Each structure stands twice: as C-alpha cells, then as structure tokens.
Amino acid sequence: MLALFILIPFILLLILNLPFPFVNAEVAFWLSAFLFLMQIVLAFVHPWLAWSNYTLPLGQFSKFKLVLDPLTLVMLFTIGLVVLISLLVAKCTITTEKRKFHFINLLLISLVGMNATVLVSDLFSLYVFVEIAAVAVFVLMAIEKSRFAIEGTFKYLMLSIIASIFMLTGLAFFILACGEVTFAGIHNVFLSGTNLVLLNFAVGVFLCGLFIKCGAVPFHGWVPDAYSEAQSAVSVLLAGIATKITGVYVLMRLFTSVFIVKASLQNALMLVGLLSIVFAALAALKQDNIKRMLSYSSISQVGYIVLAVGCATPLALLGAVLHFFNHAVSKSLLFVNTAAMEKKFGSTDISIITGMGNQLPVTNNTLLIGLLSTAGIPPLLGFWSKLIIILALFQAQRFTYGAIALLASVITLGYFLFMERNVFFIKTETSADKSGVPFTIKFCEVLLAGIVIAAGLTLPFILNSQIFYFKGFSN
Amino acid sequence: MTLNLILLFVLLLTVIWTVMTIRLVHAVVGLAVTSAILAAIMYRLGSPLAAVFELSVCSGLISVIFITTVSFTQRLSKERLLIRRRERLLRFLYLPLIIIVVGILLVKYLRIPQFNLPYFTGPEDPRSVLWNLRHLDLLGQAVILIAGVFGVVVFFKEDNK
Numbered sequence: 001m002l003a004l005f006i007l008i009p010f011i012l013l014l015i016l017n018l019p020f021p022f023v024n025a026e027v028a029f030w031l032s033a034f035l036f037l038m039q040i041v042l043a044f045v046h047p048w049l050a051w052s053n054y055t056l057p058l059g060q061f062s063k064f065k066l067v068l069d070p071l072t073l074v075m076l077f078t079i080g081l082v083v084l085i086s087l088l089v090a091k092c093t094i095t096t097e098k099r100k101f102h103f104i105n106l107l108l109i110s111l112v113g114m115n116a117t118v119l120v121s122d123l124f125s126l127y128v129f130v131e132i133a134a135v136a137v138f139v140l141m142a143i144e145k146s147r148f149a150i151e152g153t154f155k156y157l158m159l160s161i162i163a164s165i166f167m168l169t170g171l172a173f174f175i176l177a178c179g180e181v182t183f184a185g186i187h188n189v190f191l192s193g194t195n196l197v198l199l200n201f202a203v204g205v206f207l208c209g210l211f212i213k214c215g216a217v218p219f220h221g222w223v224p225d226a227y228s229e230a231q232s233a234v235s236v237l238l239a240g241i242a243t244k245i246t247g248v249y250v251l252m253r254l255f256t257s258v259f260i261v262k263a264s265l266q267n268a269l270m271l272v273g274l275l276s277i278v279f280a281a282l283a284a285l286k287q288d289n290i291k292r293m294l295s296y297s298s299i300s301q302v303g304y305i306v307l308a309v310g311c312a313t314p315l316a317l318l319g320a321v322l323h324f325f326n327h328a329v330s331k332s333l334l335f336v337n338t339a340a341m342e343k344k345f346g347s348t349d350i351s352i353i354t355g356m357g358n359q360l361p362v363t364n365n366t367l368l369i370g371l372l373s374t375a376g377i378p379p380l381l382g383f384w385s386k387l388i389i390i391l392a393l394f395q396a397q398r399f400t401y402g403a404i405a406l407l408a409s410v411i412t413l414g415y416f417l418f419m420e421r422n423v424f425f426i427k428t429e430t431s432a433d434k435s436g437v438p439f440t441i442k443f444c445e446v447l448l449a450g451i452v453i454a455a456g457l458t459l460p461f462i463l464n465s466q467i468f469y470f471k472g473f474s475n
Numbered sequence: 476m477t478l479n480l481i482l483l484f485v486l487l488l489t490v491i492w493t494v495m496t497i498r499l500v501h502a503v504v505g506l507a508v509t510s511a512i513l514a515a516i517m518y519r520l521g522s523p524l525a526a527v528f529e530l531s532v533c534s535g536l537i538s539v540i541f542i543t544t545v546s547f548t549q550r551l552s553k554e555r556l557l558i559r560r561r562e563r564l565l566r567f568l569y570l571p572l573i574i575i576v577v578g579i580l581l582v583k584y585l586r587i588p589q590f591n592l593p594y595f596t597g598p599e600d601p602r603s604v605l606w607n608l609r610h611l612d613l614l615g616q617a618v619i620l621i622a623g624v625f626g627v628v629v630f631f632k633e634d635n636k
Contacts, residue, residue: 064611105625106625120611142629143629178593179593
C-alpha cells in the first residue's frame with residue numbers, strides 16, 4: 001500500500017500527458033495541489049497508515065520492498081509541504097501556461113523520485129530514485145532558460161555526475177563485499193565483520209558522492225549558483241527539500257539503518273560538518289545578494305545536520321531530524337520571501353532593494369521569523385533543533401565541536417541582522433505602494449512562518465505525544 | 476588474464492585520447508571505441524548481456540546521437556584549432572606523467588588482501604532479475620525516460636513555438 005506514495009504521482013503524471021481535452025495547466029495545478037495536500041495529511045496522521053500492511057492487488061507493483069519508520073514519516077511530511085509551497089509559488093511566478101504545465105509535470109517526477117528515495121530499503125533503488133529526483137531538478141532549474149540559470153544548472157549537473165560516479169563505485173564495492181544491496185543485508189555484513197577493508201572503501205567513496213549531493217564544504221561549489229540563479233519556485237524546491245533528500249536524508253538513513261558507526265567515520269563526518277558550518281557562515285557575511293546569502297546559509301545549516309549525524313547518539317540524531325525539518329521549512333520560507341522581492345522589485349540585490357522593506361510588510365515580518373529561526377533564537381523551531389544538537393555534542397564530550405557550532409550561530413545571526421537592517425530598517429523616501437505581491441505568495445509566507453512558530457512553541461508536546469515518533473532514533 | 480590486461484591498457488589509452496583530443500568528432504569516436512573495448516572486457520568476464528547493452532547502446536546509439544549533434548556545430552578555423560591544441564596540451568601536459576607515477580606506485584605498494592567474497596545466490600536469468608527482483612528500478616527507468624522527454628521539450632520545443 002505504501003507503493004501508492006510512488007504510484008499515484010506517477011499515474012497522475014501519465015494522466016496529465018494523455019490527450020484528454022480537459023487537461024490544462026489549471027487542472028494540473030489543482031490535481032497536483034490536492035495530491036501534495038493528501039501526502040501531508042497522511043504523513044501527519046500516520047496511524048491511518050496502518051493500512052500500509054494491506055496489499056493492493058497490483059501484481060508486481062505490490063511487491064515493492066518499502067520501509068515505513070519515523071524518519072520516513074517526517075520526510076514524507078516535509079516533502080509534501082515544500083513541494084506544495086513550490087507549486088503555489090510557481091503559480092504566481094511562472095508566466096506562460098505551457099511552462100507552468102511543464103513545471104507541474106517535472107514537480108511530479110521529482111516527487112516520485114523523492115518519495116521513493118525515502119521509502120526504499122535497498123541501496124541500488126535508492127541510488128536510482130536519487131538520480132530521478134536530480135534529473136527532474138536539472139530541467140526545472142533551467143526552465144527559465146536565462147544564461148545564469150543554465151550556468152547554475154551546468155555546474156550542478158557536472159558535480160552531480162561526479163557524485164553519481166562516486167556513489168556507483170561505492171555501490172559496486174558494496175555488492176562485491178556483501179553480495180546484495182538491501183539495507184538489512186549490508187548491515188548484517190557490517191555486523192559480521194567480514195571484508196571490512198572493502199566495506200570501509202565503499203563507505204568512503206559513497207560518502208564523497210553524498211557530500212557533493214549535500215553541498216557540504218569542500219564539495220559546495222555548485223550550491224550558491226544553483227540556488228540563486230534558479231527560478232523562485234525552483235529555488236524553494238531545491239533549497240527546501242530536493243538537495244536535502246538526495247544528500248542529507250541518504251546520509252541519515254545510512255547512519256541509522258545501514259552502517260556501523262566507527263570513531264574514524266564519526267570524526268570525518270563531524271569535520272566536514274564543522275567546516276561547512278564555519279566556512280559557509282563566513283562566506284555568507286560577504287554576500288550582497290539575498291539569494292546567495294541564503295545559499296551559503298543553507299550550506300552552513302546542512303553542516304549542523306552532518307555534524308549531528310556524525311555525533312551519532314540518539315539525541316544527536318533526533319536533533320538532526322528536527323534541524324532537517326526546521327531547515328526545510330525556514331529555508332522554504334526565506335526563498336518564498338525572495339520570490340516576493342523579485343516579484344515586487346525584480347531583484348534580490350541588497351544594494352537595489354535597500355530601504356524598500358516598508359513596501360512589503362508581510363515579507364518583512366515573515367522574513368524576520370525565518371531568519372531568527374535559522375539563527376536559533378527561542379522559542380522558534382530552529383532554537384530547539386540547534387539546542388538539541390549542541391546538547392548532544394556536549395553530552396558526547398565533543399566540547400570543541402559544540403562550542404564552535406554555538407559561535408557559528410552568532411555569525412548566522414550577525415549576517416542575517418545585517419541584511420534585515422539594510423533591506424527593512426533603513427528608511428528611504430520611496431513610495432509606500434504595498435501592492436505587487438500576489439496573495440498566494442503572502443499566504444505561503446504566513447503559513448510557513450506559522451509552522452515555524454507553532455512547531456517551536458509546541459515542540460515539547462510534539463515530542464511527548466509522538467506525533468512524529470521522534471523518540472528512539474538509533475540503530 | 477594477459478588479454479584482459481592488454482584490453483585494460485588499450486582502454487586507458489582510448490580514454491586519455493577521448494579526453495585530450497581537440498575535435499568533438501574524434502572525442503565521440505574515442506568514446507565509441509572505449510565502449511567497444513569495455514564490451515569486450517565485459518564479455519570476457521562472463522557478462523555477455525551487459526556487453527551487448529554496452530555495445531549497442533553506449534557504443535552505437537549514443538555515438539549516433541553525439542555525431543548528429545556535432546554535425547550541427549561549425550568547424551574551427553585552422554588558427555583557432557592550433558591555439559586550442561596548444562592550450563589543451565599545456566593543460567594536460569602532466570596527465571600522462573601523473574598516470575605513470577600513480578601506476579608505478581600502485582604496482583609497487585598496493586597489496587590487495589585476500590577477500591572472502593560472497594557468492595551471489597539470486598536468480599541468474601537477467602529477465603528474472605529485471606522483472607521479479609528489480610521491478611521498482613524498472614519503474615524508475617520509465618520515470619527517468621519521461622523526465623528526459625520533458626528535458627527535450629523544455630529546452631528545444633518551447634522555443635520553436
């Protein structure tokens with residue numbers, strides 16, 4: 001039954017491309033919006049997913065070996081939410097009907113890829129669906145066909161191919177060492193301790209590919225161009241969820257279900273995490289374009305997740321999942337804010353839009369919430385996720401890592417406040433015309449800001465009530 | 476074993492030529508030859524079906540697509556060609572040296588330990604593997620083809636209208 005999370009978007013994709021007279025961009029929009037909404041609801045009220053044990057009479061399609069656990073539920077919920085927001089933003093920012101229709105189709109393909117990535121229990125299938133999500137995103141990034149968008153796409157494509165080579169090579173060595181590619185099978189070979197040299201080599205090579213997909217330092221070269229040059233709705237998808245599922249989720253899944261975590265592996269991962277946090281935060285200070293600043297901030301926040309995964313205690317993994325969710329929501333919010341700015345001013349350069357914040361009151365307030373949550377200010381969701389990660393680091397006697405991660409939060413707050421001051425708090429003699437931003441974008445801004453606040457205020461309740469089954473993330 | 480090593484060495488040479496050559500058509504031919512040699516290696520290692528796929532798709536079909544695309548481009552003038560060739564040579568001057576040094580180091584110091592490799596116990600018939608074992612990946616294959624079609628439509632067809 002879980003296969004429906006993969007099959008329904010695929011069937012919808014086929015229906016939209018059959019020569020039915022009633023199919024157009026508007027119908028595609030509403031059908032897709034309903035589908036994304038259903039995914040959010042089903043992932044949130046997961047007890048209803050008890051029907052996942054029921055097997056539909058779908059022949060071979062019902063025999064997919066899929067997995068449903070707390071991590072999958074959080075991912076399905078987040079994917080549904082960000083994809084829905086991206087769709088809503090696209091409705092306002094993509095001008096031609098034809099292009100809008102293509103965007104929706106590619107969004108459905110990326111949804112198939114991402115849903116399957118989080119549901120599969122097999123390393124080879126995971127690789128296949130990671131690639132599907134990535135291919136859909138390549139085309140989406142270049143959908144506007146501007147010179148800079150194509151340049152950003154090209155950089156992402158080239159580095160993604162290198163990442164794929166690493167991942168495939170790692171996979172080949174996993175097959176050589178284990179004779180199979182299921183998570184459980186590989187985990188059992190790790191437990192048995194045979195062929196450890198081959199397994200360690202496979203893990204190392206596979207991780208290099210994943211670091212490129214994550215955009216972690218020093219594999220981050222493609223991220224700023226890809227995030228900042230893409231169309232607004234694509235930026236939301238890319239920064240909010242696509243690269244997180246294809247890189248960060250896979251890392252979390254491998255560390256919770258497949259690999260046996262060793263000290264050397266932990267140290268390597270934590271070093272990459274820390275480098276990402278510090279270097280990206282420092283690089284963000286220099287940026288004069290909001291989208292580029294957010295791109296570097298994204299690298300820095302991914303660093304926190306990698307750091308927490310490397311720490312590998314149950315508390316750290318809980319922090320990693322929470323920070324993943326916070327990052328997806330906050331970054332989507334911030335990129336929706338930039339969509340509003342682009343719509344209003346046609347630019348996100350700080351020098352061009354300085355002092356014009358009074359024309360965008362909703363964007364102004366929601367941007368502040370997104371920035372504060374990303375920087376880790378209480379009582380917003382980002383505060384709790386960072387607090388849990390830093391507590392886990394201290395608990396695991398990783399004091400230096402914890403202290404540097406804490407200091408980097410201050411840098412994050414610094415560059416965000418600098419941007420906020422320049423854009424919204426400097427008074428200039430501009431007109432107070434508050435029109436120009438569509439209601440849908442304002443709705444997305446308020447919705448995402450509401451989630452950041454509500455999740456932050458009710459987090460203890462969420463953890464205790466096990467709505468997301470956040471407890472017990474460990475091997 | 477000796478023939479396999481010779482094939483691997485020739486494969487390395489064709490790969491280097493594919494990367495180093497200045498003309499796109501030469502690079503495509505180099506890629507086709509590389510794929511053909513790879514197919515021969517696959518056949519010798521006991522994967523005849525993989526070899527057939529490699530030969531027909533990578534060496535055949537993809538080369539045709541590449542050459543069709545290259546035929547739409549313009550040939551470089553002799554002067555530009557000379558400049559490009561010089562630039563390329565300077566850029567890759569150290570590549571053969573690096574390969575030789577790495578090769579010597581590997582031969583001298585790399586000692587591959589004995590592995591207790593598992594025996595594959597699944598079905599050996601590729602049809603059975605594809606349809607019964609990897610059917611989710613087949614669905615993935617279908618989706619990625621559709622993504623490719625949308626790529627072509629987005630990049631080329633929209634402009635024509």
